[in-house]
Amino acid sequence: MKKIFILALLLLTLCCHASAASSIQIDNVTSKEVNNYIVNFITASGQNYILDSATEYGLVFTATHVRENFLGIQVATQQSKLNFTTIQNGNNVVLSISEVATLYYNSGGVDVQPVNDSVTERSLLNMVKQYFNGRYMFGYTLSNKKVDNGYEIQAVEPGFPAELAGIREGDIMVSINGQLTKKIPKKKIWTTDFFNPFLGNPVKFIVKRNRVEKSYTITPKFIPSKYMLDKKTAE
Incomplete structure (x- = not known):
């Protein structure tokens, strides 16, 4: 029972750590406009992300990848979720981004891994702000x-x-x-x-x-x- 509790606590910690998002304020724009631009950009980028859900408060994109060992044998399936949150604050929008990767092993195990690529996140946020606010x-x-x-x-x-x-x-x-x-x-x-x-x-x-x-x-x-x-x- 103690081991189960520790495992659950570890997974919760990883999930919380992974959800710590980078954010940026985009001026004089609506959440709808920001969401529409992100959807168009991700779709046109040719990446393996599919729009999973869309609300006025944000977007979730999902991508699935195969993970192989050094012999080229599939050992797991990785599901990556890219989360954009848009909060309307007067005439401005606060845009946040975070990513969570979940590994589903062929053996039956599940591993939640935080994706902490602050450089990529900041670059993506800057790109969205640049589109609306210039630079x-x-x-x-x-x-x-x-x-x-x-x-x-x-x-x-x-x-x-x-x-x-x-x-x-x-x-x-x-x-x-x-x-x-x-x-x-x-x-x-x-x-x-x-x-x-x-x-x-x-x-x-x-x-x-x-x-x-x-x-x-x-x-x-x-x-x-x-x-x-x-x-x-x-x-």
Whole structure:
């Protein structure tokens, strides 16, 4: 009996831990609009998620995957549930996301596993907010590979703050706001606290060109979303 109680408590702990969601506020929008956009995006993404339930308060997507051992033999079926919660707060919506993975083993066992990928969650939340509220941009693109202790800048947008400050294609991004880029995975660069794409705060960059480092302090440019432009036109 004691073992059953401990197992139940463990599963409850995992479920509670898994349901701890990341959240973001999206301004001047309704829950219905946010939910519709998420459904369209997930459907068009080509991922294995199917809409399981939809209410005015949120969405649940389910995906099923086969888990195999090192011999390629199926040992379990994994069911992943991606939960979006939308709470209307006046003219704004608070959007939360969490994910729970449940493993159903062929032997009959069940294992609930929390999915704690804060980088992916934050990236997805930022993408939804960006669609409705726009974002600030510097106008450069980093390569995927690290070179010379940083990321190479593979493109610079004409007329954007990065180009106007003097940054050029082929430069090496060494640090952003004092954090060395060689220690940061690329996908995490725009989801960490040192840069918020929804604030227009100046950011300090150290860029290397021909083995010479130079410091830049650049204020990003606000880029309104198509949703905002269409809404303004309608008004």
